[in-house]
Amino acid sequence: DTAVSQTPKYLVTQMGNDKSIKCEQNLGHDTMYWYKQDSKKFLKIMFSYNNKELIINETVPNRFSPKSPDKAHLNLHINSLELGDSAVYFCASRPQGAYYEQYFGPGTRLTVT
C-alpha cells in the first residue's frame, strides 16, 4: 500500500514529443506538489494544488501543465519536450496545516533525447 505513487518510473522520449506523468496519493492529504530535481540534485518546487485548486505556480515554462482531477491525483503534462527537461520529477503530498512534512513519491526519471 504505497502512500504516494508515480507512473511511470522511467520515461525516455524524443525532443518535441508530449508526455504525461501521473501521481496518486492514498493518504487523504489535501495538498499535492510537483518538484523537479536536476542533474546536480537541486530540488525546486514547480506546482502545488490544494483541494484541486492551484496555489503555487513557480516560474515554469507554460509547456508544463499540471492537472488535478481530484485531491488524490495530480498529473503533469509536458508539451514539446526539450533536452533541458531531462530530470527527475517528484510528486509529494502533505496534510493541511503548516506543521507537517511532505511525503514524496519515488520519482520519475525523464530522459529527453
Add this chain to the structure above:
Amino acid sequence: AQKVTQAQTEISVVEKEDVTLDCVYETRDTTYYLFWYKQPPSGELVFLIRRNSFDEQNEISGRYSWNFQKSTSSFNFTITASQVVDSAVYFCALSESIAGFQGAQKLVFGQGTRLTINP
C-alpha cells in the same frame, strides 16, 4: 526570499567516524519549519526530522542528532558512528508560507550534501 545553504557539497569519511552536515537558512517568517531529508542511491526522498522555530531543543534519534540554533540560523545534523548505509545525499529544507493560503507551504531546499561512508 527564503534560502537554505548547505555549504558542504561532498563529505567522505571512514565508517564509524562521526560526521556533521551543516545547514544555514534565511527567512523573514517568524514561524517556520525546518526539515531534513535523505536521498539514498535508490533515489527516493526519505523524511528524517522536522523542527519548528519555537522549539530549540536538540533531538536525538539513535545515531542521528540535530542541533537547532536560532541565533545563528543553523540546523545541523550529526551522524554518530557512521555506517556504510548512511551513504546518501542529505537535504535540509525550510518551509515557506504561501500568501493567501493559510497553512499552505512549499519547501525550499538546500543544495544537498553527498555523504560517502567508506568501509
